[in-house]
Amino acid sequence: MPRQQQQQKQLRKGNRSIIRDPIVTRSRSQLNVASCDAVPSHASGSGGPHDYLELGSQATLGAPYFPMGGLSSFRQHGQPVLAAASWAISHVKSSESETRESADPVIRARAHEKVAWAISSPKAKHQMTEEERKRRNADKAQKKRDRDVEDRVRLNNVLPEDRQAVLDRPGPVEVMRNAIEYIIELRSECVDLRAELHREQETNRVIRILIGAQETEVNSRASDCILEMQEEIRSLRARLSGQST
Structure with a gap:
């Protein structure tokens, strides 16, 4: 033992x-x-x-x-x-x-569980196949082209009638060329208008100066007339008082 x-x-x-x-x-x-x-x-x-x-x-x-x-x-x-x-x-x-x-069955069961979890996970839901990605990219590109066409149509409608494109879906080159030419013309017109406005402002300033000078002269003449009238009134009163005595 x-x-x-x-x-x-x-x-x-x-x-x-x-x-x-x-x-x-x-x-x-x-x-x-x-x-x-x-x-x-x-x-x-x-x-x-x-x-x-x-x-x-x-x-x-x-x-x-x-x-x-x-x-x-x-x-x-x-x-x-x-x-x-x-x-x-x-x-x-x-x-x-x-x-x-x-x-082996345990390993296979775990592998199936991992695959099922990966499929049901939110990250896997966001993953897309190559065909879905291509289709989504094509949809985005088509929407962008549609927005570009709408922008060109709005820009074409803003232009004057003599500058607008004739087509219902105008091309980008034609619309941009017309818009650029119209913008250049507007800029030159604005420059001319600003110069004319400046000239008008100078003219108004000179006129105000002349009016001010004339008003000064008129005022001085009016004051002289008032003084003369006061002298005449005093002399007339003196005469009247002498005659009464």
């Missing part, structure tokens, strides 16, 4: 130090179980060599196994060990194939 407890401690210690791979761990544990099942008489203390009991711990720890009982011990216990090892290896291979077969 103490020997079995010591062996179990060694097994647990070796299992903690091995690589954390579920397939390798399972294969090694199955190898240990198969080895223990192959020779139950020696494990129960029946008098045989205890080399085979240490095989599980040595194989688990990764150390080479050297039988202590010599050639007879190998002949006595070698065949069960080889049989157990071959059975464990075949069982590991079958379990690996089963793991792959069971993992």
Whole structure:
């Protein structure tokens, strides 16, 4: 019993130090179980060599196994060990194939879930195919051409009748040429009108000066007449007062 407890401690210690791979761990544990099942008489203390009991711990720890009982011990216990090892290896291979077969549906299911999520996501809804993109670009270009035609029609209607294009859908070159010529004429007319306005303003200024001078002269004459009339009134009053006395 103490020997079995010591062996179990060694097994647990070796299992903690091995690589954390579920397939390798399972294969090694199955190898240990198969080895223990192959020779139950020696494990129960029946008098045989205890080399085979240490095989599980040595194989688990990764150390080479050297039988202590010599050639007879190998002949006595070698065949069960080889049989157990071959059975464990075949069982590991079958379990690996089963793991792959069971993992393939899971992987496919996850892939389908990712595809479904990508399709239902808002980002995927905004993505367009090449044909939809071309059709949308063509619609935008057509709308832009229609707006350009409407702008040309409005510009053509603003121009004078002698400058308007004859067609219902005038071309951009004709409309722009007529508009440019009309704008140049308007600019020259504006320049002439501004010059004439300036001349009129100068004329009005001179007239105001002349009127002001005439008003000054008239005012001075009026004041002189008033003074003369006042003198005449005083002299007449003096005469009247002298005659009365």
